[in-house]
Amino acid sequence: MDKTIVHELYGFDVICDRLRRATTGMLLITLLATMGGCHLLTYRLGGGFDAVPEDLKAELSPEAAALVDMAFANLDRSRLADAHVHHISREVHPSWRSWSSPIRRLRTDIFLSGAGVVWAENVEQRYIERLERLAAHFPDGTSFLLYALDWTHDAEGNPQPDHTPIYVSNDLVWEVAQKSAANFIPVVSIHPARSDAIEQLHRWAKRGVRYVKWLPSTMKIDPADSAHDAFYRAMREHDMILLSHTGYEHAVETVDQELSNPLRLRRPLERGVTVVALHAASNGSFRDLDAPTHASDSLSGPSRMSGIDLLLRMMDEPAYEENLYAEISAITYFNHLDAPLRRLLARPDLHHRLINGSDYPLVGLNIVIQTRALQRDGFITADERQWLNEIYRKNPLLFDFVVKRTVRHPDTGESFRPEAFLLPERWPRATRP
Numbered sequence: 001m002d003k004t005i006v007h008e009l010y011g012f013d014v015i016c017d018r019l020r021r022a023t024t025g026m027l028l029i030t031l032l033a034t035m036g037g038c039h040l041l042t043y044r045l046g047g048g049f050d051a052v053p054e055d056l057k058a059e060l061s062p063e064a065a066a067l068v069d070m071a072f073a074n075l076d077r078s079r080l081a082d083a084h085v086h087h088i089s090r091e092v093h094p095s096w097r098s099w100s101s102p103i104r105r106l107r108t109d110i111f112l113s114g115a116g117v118v119w120a121e122n123v124e125q126r127y128i129e130r131l132e133r134l135a136a137h138f139p140d141g142t143s144f145l146l147y148a149l150d151w152t153h154d155a156e157g158n159p160q161p162d163h164t165p166i167y168v169s170n171d172l173v174w175e176v177a178q179k180s181a182a183n184f185i186p187v188v189s190i191h192p193a194r195s196d197a198i199e200q201l202h203r204w205a206k207r208g209v210r211y212v213k214w215l216p217s218t219m220k221i222d223p224a225d226s227a228h229d230a231f232y233r234a235m236r237e238h239d240m241i242l243l244s245h246t247g248y249e250h251a252v253e254t255v256d257q258e259l260s261n262p263l264r265l266r267r268p269l270e271r272g273v274t275v276v277a278l279h280a281a282s283n284g285s286f287r288d289l290d291a292p293t294h295a296s297d298s299l300s301g302p303s304r305m306s307g308i309d310l311l312l313r314m315m316d317e318p319a320y321e322e323n324l325y326a327e328i329s330a331i332t333y334f335n336h337l338d339a340p341l342r343r344l345l346a347r348p349d350l351h352h353r354l355i356n357g358s359d360y361p362l363v364g365l366n367i368v369i370q371t372r373a374l375q376r377d378g379f380i381t382a383d384e385r386q387w388l389n390e391i392y393r394k395n396p397l398l399f400d401f402v403v404k405r406t407v408r409h410p411d412t413g414e415s416f417r418p419e420a421f422l423l424p425e426r427w428p429r430a431t432r433p
Helices: 012-020 023-034 038-045 053-059 062-072 102-115 123-135 170-179 197-206 226-237 262-270 307-315 339-345 348-353 371-376 382-394 396-406
Strands: 081-086 143-147 184-187 211-214 241-245 274-278 285-287 304-306 324-327
Touching: 038 102, 053 123, 053 382, 062 382, 062 396, 102 123, 123 396, 143 170, 170 184, 184 211, 197 226, 226 262, 262 274, 262 285, 262 307, 285 307, 304 307, 307 324, 307 339, 307 348, 324 348, 371 382, 382 396
Parallel strands: 081 143, 143 184, 211 241, 241 274, 274 324
Antiparallel strands: 285 304
16 A cells, blocks of 8 residues: 555555454454454554654655645634644443454554554653644644543433443643643533432533543433533533534444434533534434424334534524534544535535534554545645645644645535634633633
């Protein structure tokens, strides 16, 4: 495979599905592992970077460097942000590190490769150090919202470690935000069914935290459940912002994809909570919960629509004008092209309600980045593709920002407006003096 281009492969979830159905595929993975060949495989599917971040300025072509400069032009740098950055931890499901579950083990190694680290006792520290080096190419003051991830819980509020893919504690992201030279903003994750959920909200609000992250389809949260109303009231009391995954989740195991139906966010919205629909529901289709009962098909159940169609319906409702936002991480990944990207580029009237995010470290996975597809579908030119590939090999975090500043609607030439890359003025951007 030519290392001079961004690799173009099937999405990891597609690979996994095919390997699960193919005994020979499973045997191949095991054989590769025992022969030491998995390093090469993870390199190709994961990071595969051929340079350190510090090489960026010295080694970019003048044209690629100009593309970076263009991306940062005409932006209020005090509000510039990446609102979707994951932290990692060693508290993962045992199957993630066991060759008795070869697909999950391979996936773990691919994720780590995309992050530019290897599994070790200090993997969290190494991960942050690598992330700081990537973030250093952004203007001073750029905010990076760093995510925790709570345990999966049952309806009674009992934690379910056996059903939790990865746990990232709130204390961990808080400590990073306090110590790092980069402007990391802690985003806590609190399951609303926990017996101490509201107590935890109060605790973190007193420390200045204003962001809460949910991954409903994995954490087993139904945002539409009335049982969470007290949690929503507490969030509203502290003016906290809910960042909730919408659309299908493919990176980790899920309980029920339907829990990430954007229409389920109506309940917190109607209780005054500011909500960010992560990924803009740009992957997957869901039940149209707004459809009248008689519109349901007796065999297939309620009618289904693409997630982004359902989200845009909500975005167009005047009642949510002030408190519903859509975040655009993964919008340029191969499995989100090309209708969602076209839809959002075609709506400049909504760009002030878009929030930029990278979904790091997933943006460091070769298997999800297809600049050839972006060129083929008319979002970028052949020259831009070449320059973007240069940036990707040096700094995938920067690449994600620049590619979204570069893409244009194939028919109208419309780009994302600058507001899509800036946090709203009233949103917190730092927790330190």
